[in-house]
Amino acid sequence: MNYCSNCGARVASRIPADDDRPRFICDSCHTVHYENPKVVVGCIPEWEDRILLCRRAIEPCYGLWTLPAGFLENGETVEEGARREAFEEVRADVKILSLYTLLNLTQINQIYLLFRAHLVEQSFKAGHETLEARLFTEPEIPWDDLAFLSIKETLKLYFLDRPTGAFPLHMGRIPDD
Numbered sequence: 001m002n003y004c005s006n007c008g009a010r011v012a013s014r015i016p017a018d019d020d021r022p023r024f025i026c027d028s029c030h031t032v033h034y035e036n037p038k039v040v041v042g043c044i045p046e047w048e049d050r051i052l053l054c055r056r057a058i059e060p061c062y063g064l065w066t067l068p069a070g071f072l073e074n075g076e077t078v079e080e081g082a083r084r085e086a087f088e089e090v091r092a093d094v095k096i097l098s099l100y101t102l103l104n105l106t107q108i109n110q111i112y113l114l115f116r117a118h119l120v121e122q123s124f125k126a127g128h129e130t131l132e133a134r135l136f137t138e139p140e141i142p143w144d145d146l147a148f149l150s151i152k153e154t155l156k157l158y159f160l161d162r163p164t165g166a167f168p169l170h171m172g173r174i175p176d177d
Contacts, residue, residue, distance in 0.1 A: 042069020
C-alpha cells in the first residue's frame with residue numbers, strides 16, 4: 001500500500017501504539033489501515049453418489065479441476081456466497097447442508113469455508129470461469145489434476161466420512177496451496 005484510501009496521502013508501515021505488528025498508517029489523517037484475510041466460500045455439490053467438479057477457465061490453475069468456490073462478497077452470508085459460487089461456476093442450484101471444512105491458509109492470508117450441498121436438480125453447465133462441469137464418482141475423481149491442496153484435502157476427508165454418513169466439521173491448516 002502506498003497511499004491512504006481515506007485522504008490520498010502517502011502511508012508508512014510501522015507498529016501503532018498498543019499493537020503488535022506493522023500496519024500501514026497515514027501521517028496526514030492518522031488512519032490505520034488493517035489488512036485481513038480473504039474468505040473463500042464454496043461447496044461439495046452432491047448428486048446421488050457423485051460430486052460435481054468444474055475445470056477452471058481462469059488462472060491460477062487454468063485447466064485443473066476444483067469444487068465451485070470463490071471469494072465471499074460484501075453483504076452476503078457464507079451460505080449465500082457458496083450458493084452464488086455454485087451458480088456462477090457451474091450454473092447449479094444447490095441446497096446448503098452444513099459447513100464441512102474450515103481451512104486456514106495463512107501463507108496467502110485466506111480462510112476456506114466449504115459446505116456440503118445437494119444439487120436441487122441434475123442441471124448444470126459451465127459458467128464463464130469454467131471450461132467444463134462434470135459429476136464424478138469417487139474412483140473417477142481426477143486426483144492428480146485437482147487445482148488446490150485445500151480442495152484435495154476436503155475431498156479426501158469427504159470420502160473418508162461418507163461411508164459412515166457422519167460429516168463432522170473439519171478444521172485445519174493447509175501449509176501450501
